[in-house]
Amino acid sequence: xxxxxxxxxxxxxxxxxxxxxxxxxxxxxxxxxxxxxxxxxxxxxxxxxxxxxxxxxxxxxxxxxxxxxxxxxxxxxxxxxxxxxxxxxxxxxxxxxxxxxxxxxxxxxxxxxxxxxxxxxxxxxxxxxxxxxxxxxxxxxxxxxxxxxxxxxxxxxxxxxxxxxxxxxxxxxxxxxxxxxxxxxxxxxxxxxxxxxxxxxxxxxxxxxxxxxxxxxxxxxxxxxxxxxxxxxxxxxxxxxxxxxxxxxxxxxxxxxxxxxxxxxxxxxxxxxxxxxxxxxxxxxxxxxxxxxxxxxxxxxxxxxxxxxxxxxxxxxxxxxxxxxxxxxxxxxxxxxxxxxxxxxxxxxxxxxxxxxxxxxxxxxxxxx
Ligand SMILES: Cc1cc2nc3c(=O)[nH]c(=O)nc-3n(C[C@H](O)[C@H](O)[C@H](O)COP(=O)(O)OP(=O)(O)OC[C@H]3O[C@@H](n4cnc5c(N)ncnc54)[C@H](O)[C@@H]3O)c2cc1C
Numbered sequence: 019x020x021x022x023x024x025x026x027x028x029x030x031x032x033x034x035x036x037x038x039x040x041x042x043x044x045x046x047x048x049x050x051x052x053x054x055x056x057x058x059x060x061x062x063x064x065x066x067x068x069x070x071x072x073x074x075x076x077x078x079x080x081x082x083x084x085x086x087x088x089x090x091x092x093x094x095x096x097x098x099x100x101x102x103x104x105x106x107x108x109x110x111x112x113x114x115x116x117x118x119x120x121x122x123x124x125x126x127x128x129x130x131x132x133x134x135x136x137x138x139x140x141x142x143x144x145x146x147x148x149x150x151x152x153x154x155x156x157x158x159x160x161x162x163x164x165x166x167x168x169x170x171x172x173x174x175x176x177x178x179x180x181x182x183x184x185x186x187x188x189x190x191x192x193x194x195x196x197x198x199x200x201x202x203x204x205x206x207x208x209x210x211x212x213x214x215x216x217x218x219x220x221x222x223x224x225x226x227x228x229x230x231x232x233x234x235x236x237x238x239x240x241x242x243x244x245x246x247x248x249x250x251x252x253x254x255x256x257x258x259x260x261x262x263x264x265x266x267x268x269x270x271x272x273x274x275x276x277x278x279x280x281x282x283x284x285x286x287x288x289x290x291x292x293x294x295x296x297x298x299x300x301x302x303x304x305x306x307x308x309x310x311x312x313x314x315x316x317x318x319x320x321x322x323x324x325x326x327x328x329x330x331x332x333x334x335x336x337x338x339x340x341x342x343x344x345x346x347x348x349x350x351x352x353x354x355x356x357x358x359x360x361x362x363x364x365x366x367x368x369x370x371x372x373x374x375x376x377x378x379x380x381x382x383x384x385x386x387x
Contacts, residue, residue: 019343020044021336022154022164024177026135028119029309029325030170031126034134035076036333046130047156049140049171053127058120059195060237061090061229062322066113069323072330081125082117087232090116092215093385095378100211100271104382108215116215118232119322141176150304150344152180166343167305168332170325173291175311181299186291189316191373192249193239193288194263196281201236205280207273212236219274220378224266227372228277238277239288239317242266243373246289254287290316295362298355306347308332313358318365328354 021037023030026048034044050056064070064082073082091114095104127135140157144167147153152167169177173186201209209230211217217228223243231237240263242248252259263285264278278285293314306312309325332350339346371380 019166019336019340020164021166021168022047022162023168023170024141024154024175025169025171025309025311026050026127026137027170027172027309027325028123028126028322029329030168031123031130031135032072032076032326032329033168033170033308033333034329035078035126035129036072036330037336038130038134039075039077040333040337042333042337044134045162046135046170047139047141047154047162048135048137049157051138053124053135053137055137058118058123060119061087061116061231062119062122063091063114063116063319064122065320065323068320068327072323072326075330075334076126076129078125078129081129082122085117085121085125086115087117089214090216090230092213094211094213094215094217095382095385096211096217096219096271096274097378098219098221098267098270098274100273103378104385105213106385116229141171144177144180146180152304165304166336169305169307169311170309170329172310173314175307177305178307178311180305181302181307182297184293184297186293186314188246189290189292190245191241191243191290191316192246193241193290193317194254194259194278195286195288196238196240196260196278197283198236198238198277198280199282200234201230202234205236205276208236208276208280209234211271211273212277218372218378218381219270220372220381222375222377223373225373225377226267226270226274226277236277238281240278241373249287249289252287254285257281257284259285292316292362292366295366296355296359297362298351298359301344301348301351303344306332306351308354312354313362315362315365316369318368320361320365324358324361328358
């Protein structure tokens with residue numbers, strides 16, 4: 019058996035690794051040109067019940083422990099005027115250690131046999147050949163035929179149309195991403211506001227959420243509830259976009275707005291999209307989905323964990339049914355659908371809670387419960 023995986027995100031790589039642990043070969047086709055083609059960005063808290071389980075199944079738990087950034091589970095909630103509403107230091111009991119996404123991806127990549135990931139292979143289309151076989155076409159002109167295809171290619175999956183007509187829908191909110199480097203020396207007021215871990219400054223419909231990464235980097239998501247047309251009028255390739263976004267926070271404390279205006283990088287717009295809650299499909303021979311390709315919802319701190327868990331569960335199911343991939347895919351999907359529906363319900367609720375009419379008090383109650 020040889021498994022063809024589209025997408026070298028955390029989900030696809032976890033699947034490839036768990037298959038490798040079980041002696042099953044896989045090839046991962048990835049659109050990006052190389053492992054370093056794009057900054058991976060963002061801190062991820064890795065949960066005991068899904069992300070950490072996946073890393074155990076991948077035999078990479080010790081490597082994971084080696085990249086944990088201590089102290090980053092601390093959380094502060096600030097009012098727009100900078101007043102501290104909640105200051106929760108890390109006490110080591112939350113069970114959600116924080117790592118850099120890029121580091122996590124690196125340990126997965128390093129654990130795979132040379133040549134497993136084929137970079138520069140952007141899938142342009144997939145067609146069914148019958149009997150569970152599929153032909154995958156790439157932008158570079160190549161094709162492959164496979165009898166076991168996994169779409170791990172994220173929100174805008176090219177594999178998803180084989181099983182479902184669902185398409186992502188804009189949730190009405192976007193994040194704008196900024197970075198401040200060497201913040202303790204170059205941006206000390208902002209660094210003090212963020213503290214040692216995460217900062218949230220939220221009001222109904224918008225907010226500034228920042229995290230201290232390694233090397234004194236402050237990584238910020240600025241949340242705005244606006245239609246896509248509103249963002250389309252801003253040129254995000256120009257740093258003037260920072261001033262335009264910051265105008266939405268007029269009157270807020272300068273140490274908070276500095277997380278926008280002092281960005282050392284051009285701002286990146288991240289529109290938030292979702293698939294319908296409860297997205298599922300009838301069994302289609304020879305193909306399945308995992309991660310955001312299967313279930314996409316607005317960020318709530320669980321999507322990457324779920325993608326890794328899906329990858330591990332699918333890898334274990336394939337290993338448990340040698341010579342019978344259909345049984346493996348059926349078993350995997352039977353658990354996937356209720357799991358992802360429950361996660362999407364909870365995740366959407368968590369995301370909306372951040373910006374609801376009681377913001378920031380709903381999130382403070384949640385954090386202190
Ligand atoms: C702003 C933001 C913040 C988030 N914060 C968190 C968080 O704190 N914690 C958390 O758990 N989750 C978070 N998430 C969710 C998380 O990022 C996703 O759920 C997760 O990355 C999904 O992993 P994946 O492997 O399914 O897909 P992806 O990470 O999207 O990986 C898909 C891969 O497929 C490749 N690909 C795409 N199309 C093609 C193609 N046509 N051909 C070949 N390759 C292709 C892509 O280049 C990519 O490498 C956040 C999401 C957003 C938008």
